[in-house]
Amino acid sequence: MSISLINKYNIAGPRYTSYPTVPYWNNETFSLKKWKSSLIQSFKESNSEEGISLYIHLPYCEILCTFCGCNKRITKQHGVESPYITAVLKEWDLYLELFEEKPIIKELHLGGGTPTFFSPENLQRLINGILKRSILADNHEFSFEGHPNNTTREHLQALYDVGFRRVSYGVQDYNETVQKAIHRIQPFENVKRATDMARDIGYTSVGHDIIFGLPFQTLEHVKETILKTKELLPDRLAFYSYAHVPWIKGNGQRGFNDSDLPPAELKRQQYELGKQLLSEVGYKEIGMDHFALTRDSLYESMIQGNLHRNFMGYTASKTQSMIGLGVSSISDSWYGFAQNVKSIEGYYDSLKHDIIPVYRGHILNEEDLIIRKHILDLMCRFKTTWTQNNFYFEELSDVIIRLKEMETDGLLNVGTNSIEVTKKGQPFVRNICMAFDLLLQRKQPDTQLFSMTV
Structure with missing residues (x-):
């Protein structure tokens, strides 16, 4: 390149x-009524054959990472866990009222925020509440985003017991200078511990996220990170460019100066070196920014022509309907998109009035x-x-x-x-x-x- x-x-x-894309949604012609109709239509067409996907947004983090563009709420008060899960299950109940039959859950993903901010018991309560009035697809895939610093064996076991077999860990970069700049101090030993625990328990796919183009990041830092990654050999990898959008995400991405970011030529070298090293290890490129070993379902899906992309990124299979639960989550009926309100207070208020907490969307023509x-x-x-x-x-x-x-x-x-x-x-x-x-x-x-x- x-x-x-x-x-x-x-x-x-x-x-x-x-x-x-979201900035081009036509909110003027969108309504909650139209969104519900589009989802009901899609559900009738596809539930029995494909099932549906669920994305659940768990927004809480104890510490702010300055590279992060996600919707999050920073707190160390874990008393917020139980009310939030109660609210998510209430939202799920409102969706279930739209359907004439039980949904078949094919894919479920927990994102954040930091899903492992929540206790193992509360995570089990959440998933059991979702599954209580649903049917599990035979080939279901449950995954979650784990923070290597606070993902415990109890977290991994509790989620494994309710059907999870895939976990992805945010690595970003192992260099201490870079980690300090993005406020994500995370030693290699923590990632190794979390990866080994998952495999020991029985997870069949462990993923790592690596970012290039981070502040103060050099070519040597990228090389060092990928060579360390080689020691753990995660089943799949996301290797992508840091998305610097402080004008959208506010103070969360203003922990460093624009001049601290690598220039275009260095980013190109980081990308090329990363791709080369990953290829030498045995990773196959999947779509854009993703890599997988040949044993992983993402690679198998690419070979079979079943690879799909939605708001969760690349997935190994397609479902026509994807319901997003929790603050800021985005749902997709194929015929329409809908996004939930972004504040936790607004989310709770809608649910208190038995209203699905959607605030904007788009019906596709x-x-x-x-x-x-x-x-x-x-x-x-x-x-x-x-x-x-x-x-x-x-x-x-x-x-x-x-x-x-x-x-x-x-x-x-x-x-x-x-x-x-x-x-x-x-x-x-x-x-x-x-x-x-x-x-x-x-x-x-x-x-x-x-x-x-x-």
């Missing part, structure tokens, strides 16, 4: 966990659905076609024109009825998707909304 291409294509752009499919195919399979299922759309010729320069640069090949991203172009897949993003093309943002693409 040449520096000239980096300089040319390293612009602000979406990560495409959805289309339309026919054009949205077609573009969404193209972007999903590009993000998950690095190719898309318009020969089947009416995937042709009126402005396709304009998209092809926008892609011509990328084709000249060797990033993709345009066929008669298809586009395929080259190996050289895979790091720029977000830029390629932007050419398909009709809403973005029609109205370029006046201010920076997204992180940089490379």
